[in-house]
Amino acid sequence: MSEKMAEVLRYVESNGDAALERLCDLLRIPSISTQKHHSADCRKAAGWLADELRGLGFTASLREVSWAEPGHPMVVGHDEANEEKLQSGQTHVLFYGHYDVQPTDPEVLWNTDPFKPCLKETDDGRKVIVARGASDDKGQVMTFIEACRAWKAVHGELPVAVSFLLEGEEESGGENLLPFLKANLEELKADVALICDTAMPDRKTPAITTSLRGTVAEEIELVAACQDLHSGMYGNAAANPAFLLCQIISGLRDEKGRVTLPGFYDGVTEPDEQVRAQWRALYPDDAALLEGVGLSQAAGERGFSAIEQTWCRPSFEVNGLTGGYQDDGFKTIIPARASAKLSFRLVPGQDPLKIREAFRAYVRAALPEDVDAVFTSHGASPGFAVNGESPFLLATLEALSSEWGQRAVMTGCGGSIPVAEEIREALGMDALMVGFAQADDRIHSPNEQYGLDSFFHGIRSWVRILAALAR
Amino acid sequence: MSEKMAEVLRYVESNGDAALERLCDLLRIPSISTQKHHSADCRKAAGWLADELRGLGFTASLREVSWAEPGHPMVVGHDEANEEKLQSGQTHVLFYGHYDVQPTDPEVLWNTDPFKPCLKETDDGRKVIVARGASDDKGQVMTFIEACRAWKAVHGELPVAVSFLLEGEEESGGENLLPFLKANLEELKADVALICDTAMPDRKTPAITTSLRGTVAEEIELVAACQDLHSGMYGNAAANPAFLLCQIISGLRDEKGRVTLPGFYDGVTEPDEQVRAQWRALYPDDAALLEGVGLSQAAGERGFSAIEQTWCRPSFEVNGLTGGYQDDGFKTIIPARASAKLSFRLVPGQDPLKIREAFRAYVRAALPEDVDAVFTSHGASPGFAVNGESPFLLATLEALSSEWGQRAVMTGCGGSIPVAEEIREALGMDALMVGFAQADDRIHSPNEQYGLDSFFHGIRSWVRILAALAR
Numbered sequence: 037m038s039e040k041m042a043e044v045l046r047y048v049e050s051n052g053d054a055a056l057e058r059l060c061d062l063l064r065i066p067s068i069s070t071q072k073h074h075s076a077d078c079r080k081a082a083g084w085l086a087d088e089l090r091g092l093g094f095t096a097s098l099r100e101v102s103w104a105e106p107g108h109p110m111v112v113g114h115d116e117a118n119e120e121k122l123q124s125g126q127t128h129v130l131f132y133g134h135y136d137v138q139p140t141d142p143e144v145l146w147n148t149d150p151f152k153p154c155l156k157e158t159d160d161g162r163k164v165i166v167a168r169g170a171s172d173d174k175g176q177v178m179t180f181i182e183a184c185r186a187w188k189a190v191h192g193e194l195p196v197a198v199s200f201l202l203e204g205e206e207e208s209g210g211e212n213l214l215p216f217l218k219a220n221l222e223e224l225k226a227d228v229a230l231i232c233d234t235a236m237p238d239r240k241t242p243a244i245t246t247s248l249r250g251t252v253a254e255e256i257e258l259v260a261a262c263q264d265l266h267s268g269m270y271g272n273a274a275a276n277p278a279f280l281l282c283q284i285i286s287g288l289r290d291e292k293g294r295v296t297l298p299g300f301y302d303g304v305t306e307p308d309e310q311v312r313a314q315w316r317a318l319y320p321d322d323a324a325l326l327e328g329v330g331l332s333q334a335a336g337e338r339g340f341s342a343i344e345q346t347w348c349r350p351s352f353e354v355n356g357l358t359g360g361y362q363d364d365g366f367k368t369i370i371p372a373r374a375s376a377k378l379s380f381r382l383v384p385g386q387d388p389l390k391i392r393e394a395f396r397a398y399v400r401a402a403l404p405e406d407v408d409a410v411f412t413s414h415g416a417s418p419g420f421a422v423n424g425e426s427p428f429l430l431a432t433l434e435a436l437s438s439e440w441g442q443r444a445v446m447t448g449c450g451g452s453i454p455v456a457e458e459i460r461e462a463l464g465m466d467a468l469m470v471g472f473a474q475a476d477d478r479i480h481s482p483n484e485q486y487g488l489d490s491f492f493h494g495i496r497s498w499v500r501i502l503a504a505l506a507r
Numbered sequence: 508m509s510e511k512m513a514e515v516l517r518y519v520e521s522n523g524d525a526a527l528e529r530l531c532d533l534l535r536i537p538s539i540s541t542q543k544h545h546s547a548d549c550r551k552a553a554g555w556l557a558d559e560l561r562g563l564g565f566t567a568s569l570r571e572v573s574w575a576e577p578g579h580p581m582v583v584g585h586d587e588a589n590e591e592k593l594q595s596g597q598t599h600v601l602f603y604g605h606y607d608v609q610p611t612d613p614e615v616l617w618n619t620d621p622f623k624p625c626l627k628e629t630d631d632g633r634k635v636i637v638a639r640g641a642s643d644d645k646g647q648v649m650t651f652i653e654a655c656r657a658w659k660a661v662h663g664e665l666p667v668a669v670s671f672l673l674e675g676e677e678e679s680g681g682e683n684l685l686p687f688l689k690a691n692l693e694e695l696k697a698d699v700a701l702i703c704d705t706a707m708p709d710r711k712t713p714a715i716t717t718s719l720r721g722t723v724a725e726e727i728e729l730v731a732a733c734q735d736l737h738s739g740m741y742g743n744a745a746a747n748p749a750f751l752l753c754q755i756i757s758g759l760r761d762e763k764g765r766v767t768l769p770g771f772y773d774g775v776t777e778p779d780e781q782v783r784a785q786w787r788a789l790y791p792d793d794a795a796l797l798e799g800v801g802l803s804q805a806a807g808e809r810g811f812s813a814i815e816q817t818w819c820r821p822s823f824e825v826n827g828l829t830g831g832y833q834d835d836g837f838k839t840i841i842p843a844r845a846s847a848k849l850s851f852r853l854v855p856g857q858d859p860l861k862i863r864e865a866f867r868a869y870v871r872a873a874l875p876e877d878v879d880a881v882f883t884s885h886g887a888s889p890g891f892a893v894n895g896e897s898p899f900l901l902a903t904l905e906a907l908s909s910e911w912g913q914r915a916v917m918t919g920c921g922g923s924i925p926v927a928e929e930i931r932e933a934l935g936m937d938a939l940m941v942g943f944a945q946a947d948d949r950i951h952s953p954n955e956q957y958g959l960d961s962f963f964h965g966i967r968s969w970v971r972i973l974a975a976l977a978r
Binding site for chain 1: 876
């Protein structure tokens with residue numbers, strides 16, 4: 037390790053409290069992007085980040101986006117030294133993260149206010165910070181910003197040219213990202229993108245996520261009678277949209293757990309046996325993935341382990357169901373309408389738009405004359421796999437291995453980070469997904485947390501990666 | 508028509524405004540029995556009715572019930588002249604109605620406050636009173652009370668001995684009724700019960716409902732993971748209780764619309780061809796029942812018309828569905844739990860307790876190891892058919908035919924009025940269901956209404972029936 041980098045790592049050690057305080061400032065902003073009444077909070081989080089970047093010597097600005105709803109601004113920043121570095125042939129990295137967070141319902145299950153971050157020691161003695169967005173993705177975004185701060189503080193400059201793109205709609209469709217990338221191609225193009233929005237396979241093993249699942253997220257509302265009906269007077273004779281919704285949803289998986297839409301598995305390839313073996317070492321049985329959340333066995337497509345089902349197999353899930361009477365007691369009605377939020381997770385090779393159309397055609401074909409369906413798209417993005425020959429992959433794996441004292445591995449991820457695929461599509465460059473979250477961080481759930489080990493090892497990891505990517 | 512009765516009918520004509528004002532007073536009390544925070548309102552409605560009865564020369568009292576929740580009081584009243592009439596061999600009738608009402612959600616669909624009754628003229632020129640409970644059942648209860656008032660006002664006495672039983676839990680399981688009847692057998696036993704909680708087949712044809720469907724109402728909650736999960740990280744591998752709920756519900760009807768529970772149709776008899784013909788005259792096609800609510804075709808069991816499906820065939824309905832994210836936008840979770848309110852409508856011959864057990868066994872058999880089910884019963888009552896040889900049936904049909912100028916018919920009803928069966932079981936007497944509601948009264952729905960024609964012809968009908976039942 038160079039003495040230069042060692043000095044930066046020592047700076048990180050000595051200035052941890054201030055870094056944590058800055059993260060808490062960001063976590064206090066309730067930037068829930070899918071809820072309209074939090075629009076001003078999203079803008080506030082964007083402004084806070086732009087101010088941070090300016091304080092580090094970046095030119096930074098909020099960039100309006102209006103191709104689609106909700107239209108929360110992008111934060112774009114460039115190190116003032118970038119031009120000089122690029123002229124001398126230095127590597128240019130674009131860092132991507134998102135400042136928006138998921139909703140906080142059900143609020144009653146939170147032990148503390150989701151937007152009042154607090155430090156807690158878990159049962160296994162780990163120190164964590166609890167807040168909505170702590171792990172997904174504010175804590176992770178701040179690991180990279182703090183690494184930049186440390187390099188600048190100690191040496192007055194970064195090892196490479198660095199630009200930032202911080203999004204505010206990752207949790208609500210993110211439909212503005214691709215047009216924004218395309219409209220700002222020259223400004224955003226770099227040698228490689230770094231994305232910090234993924235998890236480690238366990239507490240000690242660093243990883244680069246080399247595959248992601250895409251998503252087709254759909255909301256359907258079925259509408260039948262012009263009003264809720266008395267289920268005695270009309271029961272049997274009147275179309276029941278809640279029952280029909282259950283039939284439609286139930287028909288989307290067969291008895292082997294496979295999705296039934298025609299053409300759904302077109303383009304899907306079986307996982308490589310060597311990769312499966314590596315994953316089996318990390319997750320020897322289904323419980324290794326599931327027991328932390330109170331489950332024991334893989335529920336989806338037969339013939340694949342739990343980790344394979346999430347990392348490399350497409351799926352269908354019900355995310356929300358609504359219809360009829362939901363309060364205390366009982367109400368004998370046939371609801372006039374019923375709706376569901378549904379999503380398909382896609383692997384590389386599947387075409388999201390074709391699958392969306394196949395889904396809608398399937399629903400339409402199931403509708404009797406008296407029932408109408410209204411469809412709302414909540415996003416469609418393909419699966420993604422990193423180019424194994426990326427010149428930046430090895431350097432990053434090595435930097436991670438050094439920081440954590442354990443060989444970094446390549447893993448899959450069942451979630452969607454459409455930006456990785458969109459960066460490749462729009463900007464023609466690779467995206468390396470390096471993240472420090474843990475499986476038990478409860479992202480999207482009540483009492484979301486981020487470990488201080490994740491946070492500080494994360495900052496140190498980026499300090500090393502920035503050095504490793506320099507030419 | 509006797510001059511004595513004609514005088515009473517003229518009194519009804521001349522005192523309509525005051526009768527309507529009394530109905531409005533009762534409608535202003537929000538006696539929603541299934542919602543705990545309305546318990547005091549239920550008691551208030553009971554007290555209001557007891558006061559009315561006392562004003563008419565009845566001994567009346569609130570009777571506590573505590574065999575089951577929610578425990579709203581019964582109102583019991585006896586005409587002070589009963590003993591004298593019984594000694595002289597006069598007929599004794601027990602009138603049953605209920606003072607509780609359904610919840611009012613969704614409130615936004617009401618054009619006026621559900622508990623501020625208002626008079627309205629409908630598009631077809633009919634005057635109606637709009638309020639929750641206007642038709643089901645406060646308006647109908649008041650037709651009988653006003654008929655008694657008119658007899659007493661004009662002649663100082665009723666033609667027959669009259670007792671009242673007014674319930675406060677008809678819309679919330681009504682589990683206290685049967686034990687209350689059994690515990691008060693001697694006090695409540697009469698020659699015949701009169702129940703006013705049913706509808707007419709059209710605007711002009713009076714009817715006695717001679718069959719009713721019973722109900723098995725069940726709530727199930729499926730519980731899987733210990734928290735909502737990220738649907739990317741866990742999707743496919745984690746059990747999804749919302750999807751499983753849809754599978755379970757979907758499996759409860761086959762492709763012919765028949766309920767699939769083993770033994771479900773045991774004891775069910777096909778309807779008599781003569782009865783079917785009478786019903787076909789009233790409802791020549793499915794649209795005749797359904798078009799008023801925006802539907803066109805019978806959705807349930809194939810081989811039966813819409814009216815047969817509701818009047819004489821058992822059914823299964825989804826009354827409410829809840830699971831996962833239900834707010835604006837999208838949340839990529841696998842819900843930890845999902846629940847449904849479900850009901851079976853039963854015809855005479857089916858055993859409600861056997862059907863409840865068959866349902867629960869079916870659900871339990873569908874559960875994988877990682878999912879638990881919690882069951883809550885919201886009532887179980889058998890179907891009902893009137894004894895065709897009741898000595899009071901013909902007299903009542905004739906009185907109705909005279910009042911409406913059209914021959915009264917015997918109809919079925921798809922709804923449940925467990926009291927009819929329970930009165931037969933506990934008190935060993937027949938119950939005649941005579942009601943003046945209309946199909947478009949929107950009972951259980953927003954903007955419930957009761958026509959002034961229903962109300963005043965209803966009062967006059969009871970004036971005649973009381974005379975017709977006298978020996």
